[in-house]
Amino acid sequence: SNERAYNFSAGPSMLPISVIEDAAANLANYKGCGESVMEMSHRSAEFKAILEDAEKNLRDILSIPDNYKVMFIQGGGTLQFAMVPMNLLRKSGKADYIVTGTWAKKAAKEAEKFGDIKIVASSEESTFSYIPKVKREDFRADADYVHITYNNTIYGTHYPYIPDTGDIPLVADMSSCILSEEIDVSRFGLIYAGVQKNIAPSGIAIAIMREDLIGFAKETVPTYLDYKIHADNDSTYNTPNCFAIYIAGEVFKYIKEMGGVAQMHKRNVEKAAKLYDFIDSSSLYKCPVAKEDRSLMNVVFVTGDAELDKKFVAEAKKNNMHNLNGHRSIGGMRASIYNAMPAEGVDALIEFMKKFQEENK
Ligand code: PMP
Numbered sequence: 057s058n059e060r061a062y063n064f065s066a067g068p069s070m071l072p073i074s075v076i077e078d079a080a081a082n083l084a085n086y087k088g089c090g091e092s093v094m095e096m097s098h099r100s101a102e103f104k105a106i107l108e109d110a111e112k113n114l115r116d117i118l119s120i121p122d123n124y125k126v127m128f129i130q131g132g133g134t135l136q137f138a139m140v141p142m143n144l145l146r147k148s149g150k151a152d153y154i155v156t157g158t159w160a161k162k163a164a165k166e167a168e169k170f171g172d173i174k175i176v177a178s179s180e181e182s183t184f185s186y187i188p189k190v191k192r193e194d195f196r197a198d199a200d201y202v203h204i205t206y207n208n209t210i211y212g213t214h215y216p217y218i219p220d221t222g223d224i225p226l227v228a229d230m231s232s233c234i235l236s237e238e239i240d241v242s243r244f245g246l247i248y249a250g251v252q253k254n255i256a257p258s259g260i261a262i263a264i265m266r267e268d269l270i271g272f273a274k275e276t277v278p279t280y281l282d283y284k285i286h287a288d289n290d291s292t293y294n295t296p297n298c299f300a301i302y303i304a305g306e307v308f309k310y311i312k313e314m315g316g317v318a319q320m321h322k323r324n325v326e327k328a329a330k331l332y333d334f335i336d337s338s339s340l341y342k343c344p345v346a347k348e349d350r351s352l353m354n355v356v357f358v359t360g361d362a363e364l365d366k367k368f369v370a371e372a373k374k375n376n377m378h379n380l381n382g383h384r385s386i387g388g389m390r391a392s393i394y395n396a397m398p399a400e401g402v403d404a405l406i407e408f409m410k411k412f413q414e415e416n417k
Pocket residue numbers: 066067131132133134135159205207208209210229230231232250251
């Protein structure tokens with residue numbers, strides 16, 4: 057087919073079509089410099105400008121305070137699960153984790169290799185269908201940091217609040233919600249996110265880290281896994297993923313032109329509300345997630361019949377709506393509707409859901 061599908065994948069996922077087309081037009085010969093971004097030296101003036109612009113635009117759209125470093129690091133979200141404890145277990149060797157899904161659990165498990173990790177709250181007993189309410193007293197006073205997963209990609213939940221950790225630095229995995237909403241960066245010690253959902257092709261993570269927390273990795277920590285190396289070398293200690301950084305920069309510009317993160321949030325609220333309202337009022341579909349904790353990015357639903365769910369996903373695909381299957385660990389359906397999913401995509405999905413409901417009474 058010559059037509060682009062509505063791609064509801066949880067990641068890698070849709071990018072703004074204007075960014076893709078502009079990148080295509082510049083693919084072989086970037087802005088007339090005679091080279092493509094895939095081929096140019098990461099030390100060239102052209103790439104230096106791409107990197108600096110990307111960081112500047114990200115700082116602008118997220119209002120990142122000056123005392124935070126921005127780093128582009130390879131290894132995706134998963135490598136951050138290890139880098140966080142390797143760098144931030146710096147005094148007591150203790151860290152507290154809130155487990156709200158598979159990725160949160162994996163982050164905690166990885167950290168256990170490096171220190172004394174306590175799970176202070178978990179919603180696993182209810183299949184991660186809600187976000188636990190955690191108070192300041194729940195954390196160990198001497199914990200080196202607290203880790204949360206702000207948006208849970210697989211279970212479709214999002215924190216409705218930022219936990220109060222007092223003086224303990226709060227670390228947040230924002231892989232599946234970064235740039236979908238405004239955030240007060242100063243509430244966090246470290247924010248990290250794999251880029252393949254709201255920002256760029258896969259291959260990097262972005263880390264936004266308070267400066268005073270950088271530089272505590274033990275000597276045995278491999279060079280590449282020390283945040284200080286990335287901070288001191290402006291993300292070019294070694295050869296970075298130049299192409300992903302370039303696309304990330306183009307997406308930051310796109311968001312700026314669209315009216316910024318606040319505008320993205322407004323659009324996301326509208327898209328998600330439409331879909332949740334339809335699900336809640338339908339006779340066939342159900343969303344298992346507590347209303348106040350629902351994600352704007354990953355909308356999870358089921359029919360209650362695993363065979364019918366499979367049929368739904370297959371028929372949707374025939375109707376040019378791709379990747380509506382839930383994560384392979386839980387099944388059901390999941391519509392990931394990141395920034396780049398147009399409102400028309402959500403409308404088309406709702407129309408299809410109505411038709412499928414009629415045909416499968
Ligand atoms: N954290 C979250 C919230 C995720 O959704 C994912 C992947 N979907 C990861 C971490 C792992 O990221 P990566 O595949 O980039 O290692």
